[in-house]
Amino acid sequence: QLVAYEVKRMKAEEGNKQKILRHIKELAEKLYKNENPYPAVTMHKVQKPTEGCHLRLHQKPFPRLDEGTVQWIIDQATAKLQSAPPAVRAEKKCMVPSGPPIAAILERNGNALANSARRLEVVRNCISYVFENKMLEAKKLFPAVLRAMKGRAARHCLTQELHLHVQQNRAVLDHQQFDFVIRMMNCCLQDCTAMDEHGIAAALLPLVTAFCRKLSPGITQFAYSCVQEHV
Numbered sequence: 001q002l003v004a005y006e007v008k009r010m011k012a013e014e015g016n017k018q019k020i021l022r023h024i025k026e027l028a029e030k031l032y033k034n035e036n037p038y039p040a041v042t043m044h045k046v047q048k049p050t051e052g053c054h055l056r057l058h059q060k061p062f063p064r065l066d067e068g069t070v071q072w073i074i075d076q077a078t079a080k081l082q083s084a085p086p087a088v089r090a091e092k093k094c095m096v097p098s099g100p101p102i103a104a105i106l107e108r109n110g111n112a113l114a115n116s117a118r119r120l121e122v123v124r125n126c127i128s129y130v131f132e133n134k135m136l137e138a139k140k141l142f143p144a145v146l147r148a149m150k151g152r153a154a155r156h157c158l159t160q161e162l163h164l165h166v167q168q169n170r171a172v173l174d175h176q177q178f179d180f181v182i183r184m185m186n187c188c189l190q191d192c193t194a195m196d197e198h199g200i201a202a203a204l205l206p207l208v209t210a211f212c213r214k215l216s217p218g219i220t221q222f223a224y225s226c227v228q229e230h231v
Helices: 007-013 017-035 067-083 102-108 110-131 135-148 152-167 175-190 200-208
Strands: 212-216 219-222
Touching: 007 017, 110 135, 110 152, 110 175, 135 175, 152 175, 152 200, 175 200, 175 212
Parallel strands: none
Antiparallel strands: 212 219
């Protein structure tokens, strides 16, 4: 509904903090009411006795309550509550128009898209430097690559690039290359969410059983031995 109806209003409010805050408050109230549709039960207030009432004559004493009758009333009410169906609010279904075209929103995110393209370029370049043994260049880009792994597109890019190198029979690495690749894989898996389980993590599975290094004649260490702790 926000996308459909409120885009013009949001554009008009840009730069005006008070209007934005008022809008956020309205939204918050809507969300709160949606989560808490039933108002709190109002407690019956017991009226205070009027002034001078104690001076009145012919005051009736408060009658003794019958314990059995009170318990019977409580039991009746409890039985009613248990047999009553749970109160469920009927959902009101409504059609929400599609709103402005996505292109209009993407225009505002042009910088973000450019940044995303730059991040992917950094990931590709760093992996190329690792496999070309240009370790100094790779080291310079490495912190930026680890930061980029926060984004899903960069994680996907990493799996694609590594897959290309496996296809080119470049899976046996020296110690430094192996270390770089493992650190990238670990960082990638660390930032994975449950949504990535069948995408990014699944794409890494064949790669971690392909990349390896020779520790000594006849002894090979595969990448999975270094990344298998991830959920």
